[in-house]
Structures are given as C-alpha cells and as structure tokens.
Amino acid sequence: MTPLSPAEGPHWVAGMMPLAGVDPLAGAGSLGIPSLYWERPVAREAAAGWGEAGVREAQVAAELPSVLGALGHESVRWLGPVPTRMPGPWFGGMRFSPTGQVDGAWRSHGLARWTLPEVLVWREDNALYVAAFASEAQGGADAVRSRLARVRASFPEVYRHAAGAPVALRMSSSRRDFEALVDRAVEAIRTGQLHKVVLARAMDAEGPEPFDVVDVLARLREQNPRCATFLFRAPDGTGFLGATPETLCRVDGRVLETEALAGSAAPGGEAVLDASDKDRREHEAVVCYILQALEPVAASVSADAQPSVLALKNVMHLRTGIRARLGEGVDTAQVVTALHPTPAVGGTPRELALSFLVEHEALDRGWYAGPVGWVGPGRAHLVVALRSALVRGAHARLFVGAGIVAGSSAESEWRETEMKSLAMLRALGGGDVVGR
Numbered sequence: 001m002t003p004l005s006p007a008e009g010p011h012w013v014a015g016m017m018p019l020a021g022v023d024p025l026a027g028a029g030s031l032g033i034p035s036l037y038w039e040r041p042v043a044r045e046a047a048a049g050w051g052e053a054g055v056r057e058a059q060v061a062a063e064l065p066s067v068l069g070a071l072g073h074e075s076v077r078w079l080g081p082v083p084t085r086m087p088g089p090w091f092g093g094m095r096f097s098p099t100g101q102v103d104g105a106w107r108s109h110g111l112a113r114w115t116l117p118e119v120l121v122w123r124e125d126n127a128l129y130v131a132a133f134a135s136e137a138q139g140g141a142d143a144v145r146s147r148l149a150r151v152r153a154s155f156p157e158v159y160r161h162a163a164g165a166p167v168a169l170r171m172s173s174s175r176r177d178f179e180a181l182v183d184r185a186v187e188a189i190r191t192g193q194l195h196k197v198v199l200a201r202a203m204d205a206e207g208p209e210p211f212d213v214v215d216v217l218a219r220l221r222e223q224n225p226r227c228a229t230f231l232f233r234a235p236d237g238t239g240f241l242g243a244t245p246e247t248l249c250r251v252d253g254r255v256l257e258t259e260a261l262a263g264s265a266a267p268g269g270e271a272v273l274d275a276s277d278k279d280r281r282e283h284e285a286v287v288c289y290i291l292q293a294l295e296p297v298a299a300s301v302s303a304d305a306q307p308s309v310l311a312l313k314n315v316m317h318l319r320t321g322i323r324a325r326l327g328e329g330v331d332t333a334q335v336v337t338a339l340h341p342t343p344a345v346g347g348t349p350r351e352l353a354l355s356f357l358v359e360h361e362a363l364d365r366g367w368y369a370g371p372v373g374w375v376g377p378g379r380a381h382l383v384v385a386l387r388s389a390l391v392r393g394a395h396a397r398l399f400v401g402a403g404i405v406a407g408s409s410a411e412s413e414w415r416e417t418e419m420k421s422l423a424m425l426r427a428l429g430g431g432d433v434v435g436r
Contacts, residue, residue, distance in 0.1 A: 015132055016148075027119075036115065090374060185360075196404065201399075205395070228243070239392070240372075243388075261286070
C-alpha cells in the first residue's frame with residue numbers, strides 16, 4: 001500500500017463513550033480475539049482493539065518515514081467529545097531490519113503495518129472507555145453509532161483466563177551453534193572490528209492444541225507488571241505478542257522520554273550486576289549512543305547521573321532514564337530513525353554490528369527487537385519488542401538475545417538467553433514446559 005498524505009485521505013469519523021468495568025481484555029468474551037492489545041500495568045494504561053477501519057503499510061524501506069510520520073496527522077472527525085488520553089489510535093510496528101529476505105512466518109506482518117481499529121476499548125486509571133472508527137466515505141457516522149451501541153450492550157466487566165497447558169519446546173538453533181556465534185563475536189571485538197554486538201536466537205514451542213492468545217496475554221500482563229504487554233494480530237490470525245521492559249520513545253508534544261536498558265543478571269543479583277565491569281561497559285555504550293543520536297533532533301537532552309537496577313521477575317537490568325526536548329517540527333518518525341536500533345538490540349558501531357548480524361546470525365528477526373506500539377496526533381509510545389513470540393495455531397517461535405562485549409563468555413550468554421525466555425514460556429504454558 002502506497003502511503004498517502006493527510007490531504008489525500010481517506011478520512012475517518014469516530015465517537016466515544018464510557019463503559020462499565022476496568023478491563024479492556026474482557027471484550028474478548030463478546031467481540032472475539034482482539035486484533036491488537038497494549039498494556040502498561042504500572043501506569044494503569046491498557047487498550048484492546050478489534051477489526052481494521054484503516055491500514056497503513058510500508059512495502060520498501062524508503063516508505064517507512066512517510067508512513068510513520070503520517071500517522072500523527074491522519075484526519076479523524078469526532079462525533080462529540082474528543083479523548084485526550086486515549087492511546088493511539090494507530091497501533092502497529094515494524095521489522096528490526098528493513099533489509100533482507102522476509103521468511104514466510106513473518107509475511108503477514110510485513111515490513112511495517114499500522115492499523116486503526118474499528119473498535120478500541122481503553123482504560124484511564126480506573127475508568128473504561130470505548131471508541132469506534134469508520135471511513136467517512138462509507139456512511140461512517142451510522143457505523144460508529146452502531147458499533148458503540150453493540151459494545152455497550154455486550155461488554156463484560158472482567159476477563160478470567162485459564163491456567164494453560166504444558167508446552168513442548170525444541171530449539172531452532174543448537175547451543176553449540178549459538179556459543180560458536182558468541183565466540184566469533186568476541187573475536188571480532190578483540191580484533192577491534194566491533195565494540196558490541198547483540199546476538200539473538202529462536203526457539204520453537206508446540207502446544208497440545210492451538211494457543212489461546214487471549215489467555216497468553218492475560219498471563220503475560222499478570223506475570224510481568226513492570227513491562228509493556230503487546231499483541232499485533234494480522235488478518236490471517238498470526239499474532240506477535242510479548243512483554244517488554246524497554247521503551248524506545250514516548251513522545252508528548254516536544255517532550256521525549258527514552259531509556260538505556262542493558263546489562264543483565266539473574267533475579268537477586270543486584271550487587272553482582274552493580275559491580276560487573278562487563279555489564280557497566282555494555283550499559284554505558286547504550287547511554288552514549290542514545291545521547292549522541294538525539295543531538296540532531298533535540299534542543300536539549302539530559303540523563304540520570306547513575307544507572308538504577310530494574311528488577312523483573314526473571315531477570316534484572318541496569319537502566320538509565322533519558323529525557324529530551326525535541327526540536328521544532330521533529331516528529332516520531334525522525335525520533336525512531338535516530339534511535340533505532342540502539343546498541344541494546346544491535347551493537348556498536350551500529351552499521352558494522354548490523355553487518356555482522358546479517359553475515360553471521362542466520363535468523364530472520366522479523367518484528368523482534370523492532371519498534372512497536374501506538375501513534376496519535378502529537379503523541380506516541382513505541383517500545384522495543386523483546387521477550388516476544390510469533391504465534392500461529394499451536395506453534396510459537398520465541399526470540400531472545402544477549403549483548404556481547406569484551407569479556408563475554410559463550411556459556412554465560414547462553415544462560416542469559418535461557419533466563420530471558422522464561423517470561424514468554426511461562427505465559428504460553430502457564431508455567432509448565434517440557435522437553436527443555
């Protein structure tokens with residue numbers, strides 16, 4: 001689909017109303033599996049969407065900035081009040097790398113895909129709202145009123161998920177292959193070709209029956225309250241979902257918030273992480289990169305004086321918060337172009353690290369480690385799609401990675417990826433995994 005300018009349309013009509021209840025995911029009981037989901041439990045922010053009133057896609061890398069940039073300017077005519085804190089209304093994401101061959105598993109998500117849902121239910125604090133969208137050119141006002149009435153009449157208050165069935169796990173790449181790749185990266189760093197590179201691997205999980213995506217989402221958000229939980233489901237039913245701790249950018253007008261998240265340890269290892277020279281160097285590389293990358297698009301930039309420790313259920317990370325005031329006229333597309341991929345998911349120097357991955361990693365990451373989230377007029381929140389899986393039927397492909405710097409060891413990096421995989425595995429299988 002060729003991207004259109006706001007003046008070319010199409011344009012949409014929308015309406016909103018309050019709902020009873022507090023859980024957007026409860027709509028799965030009457031509306032079916034959502035096409036998108038977004039939640040930040042700590043912020044009490046959540047949204048679920050159904051259907052597609054509009055779609056924006058990029059077919060080639062050159063279209064990415066114009067597609068992403070246009071989302072904040074799409075024309076919507078509201079029937080009544082205009083929401084001020086609604087996430088979106090455009091939700092989606094893009095591949096980690098715009099180049100390379102797209103394998104069949106990722107074809108439905110493509111290079112970049114953003115959707116405007118027909119129905120969006122979202123939570124603000126303890127209040128629930130619903131908005132409906134329809135094309136202005138197709139009797140949109142009547143469609144909006146009909147959709148709002150249907151949701152109001154049938155929306156339950158809570159979603160109760162099942163416990164989950166054990167899943168069988170098989171590795172897509174062997175431990176020997178991954179550790180050999182780590183050794184190759186360490187050698188490239190030792191000889192001065194790279195400072196850091198982030199290696200990813202995949203593992204495949206099979207359920208005894210098709211995964212219930214809504215149950216998996218419910219377990220993800222319950223088990224990972226300090227992460228952003230997401231789902232982006234293509235029309236063919238393939239869903240990309242996960243719970244990531246890392247924000248790429250949160251934009252509100254000219255105010256930007258981002259973070260450096262690098263350096264990992266097992267739960268309870270705060271003292272070890274804080275004293276680790278290897279993890280400190282890995283983290284500092286990400287901080288320096290982000291500060292430099294923001295200079296062309298920001299009028300001012302500041303960062304935390306020292307990293308803190310972000311403690312998650314299965315892993316701990318060093319975290320540095322970074323804030324900026326964007327330059328006049330800078331949009332989300334320019335911020336994403338400047339930041340992605342950070343050394344937390346790619347490496348440094350950036351182009352050399354990405355070339356190393358193309359040559360040696362032998363993995364189609366797809367949307368894994370790419371920017372996903374929502375974009376609206378003057379606002380956006382995009383996260384880095386970590387701790388994630390591509391799910392279709394009873395099959396799920398999980399993706400995990402580890403940052404390699406001088407001093408990395410193949411055995412410890414393998415253990416780190418195993419540790420990071422637990423969040424997704426427990427959500428898929430309700431805590432039970434066989435065949436590891």
